[in-house]
Amino acid sequence: MLLGSTSVATANTDKIIQSEDENRDEILITVSEKSYQNRVQNDPLNSPHPIPWEWIINSHSELTTKEDSKLRYYRSPSLISPDGKYAAYSRIKLELDSELFRSISNSIIFIENLETGDLQTIESDSIGDKSQQVTERPGKIAILIPISWSETSDRLLSRLFAGYFSTTDASDWAVIWDKNTNKVVTLSPDEDSYTHAILMGWSENNPDRVLFSAGILGEEDWPVWSVRTDGHTILANDDRATVYGRE
Secondary structure: OOOOOOOOOOOOOOOEEEEEEOOOOEEEEEEOHHHHHHOOOOOOOOOOOOOOHHHHHHHHHOOOOOOOOEEEEEEOOOEEOOOOOEEEEEEEEEEEOOOHHHOEEEEEEEEEEOOOOOEEEEEOOOOOOHHHOOOOOOOEEEEEEEEEEOOOOOEEEEEEEEEEOOOOOEEEEEEEEEOOOOEEEEEOOOOOOOOEEEEEEEEOOOOOOEEEEEEOOOOOOOOEEEEOOOOOEEEOOOOOEEOEOEO
16 A cells, blocks of 8 residues: 555544644644544554554645645544553644645654653654664654553553655554663564564563564565564564553
């Protein structure tokens, strides 16, 4: 699928709350947790943890002029840690151009200590090894969304979807924030036999690892890979992905 294909279905926007500041030419979109959960979300990679792709495509289709680009923001539902002490959510920024392939999207994850109100942030443009990230240019996508806490609530697993609009150049990375060290690690399968990877969740067999499904676009039966925080990668077709937390 091209990133920006018009074959993506139109979202039901009945429960979207929209406010506009005419002076700043910005629109803030907030989707309630209930409506988000009740809608089937299309995803460019058919991920079990979808990004708000329909909102992106619909936002672009709503442009009526070819003047200056517009900014829109999307706030994801909060993901509460199993111990109830932390909440994580993503704010996605979409800088729209009349041509989708020149639009840009990036994001920030906010991690809130619900007892103290303290906030930690993870920015999609500043994490990990820069050699793993897509380069800065029009059309860039770098969307971070939290998908799971660890069972003990000391680590947050997020999906980084990175690529370019109007191309098939896209893949997932795992981004792990450690509460105890306040450090972030970015992971992907250390294999050369795939073009696209989909982050599935924590490994059920090895909780310190994450699982990816990775393969070549158009081929079936993609293998599952288990990746350790140091990048060590093993085949794990018999493993299952698991996630923790509540929205």
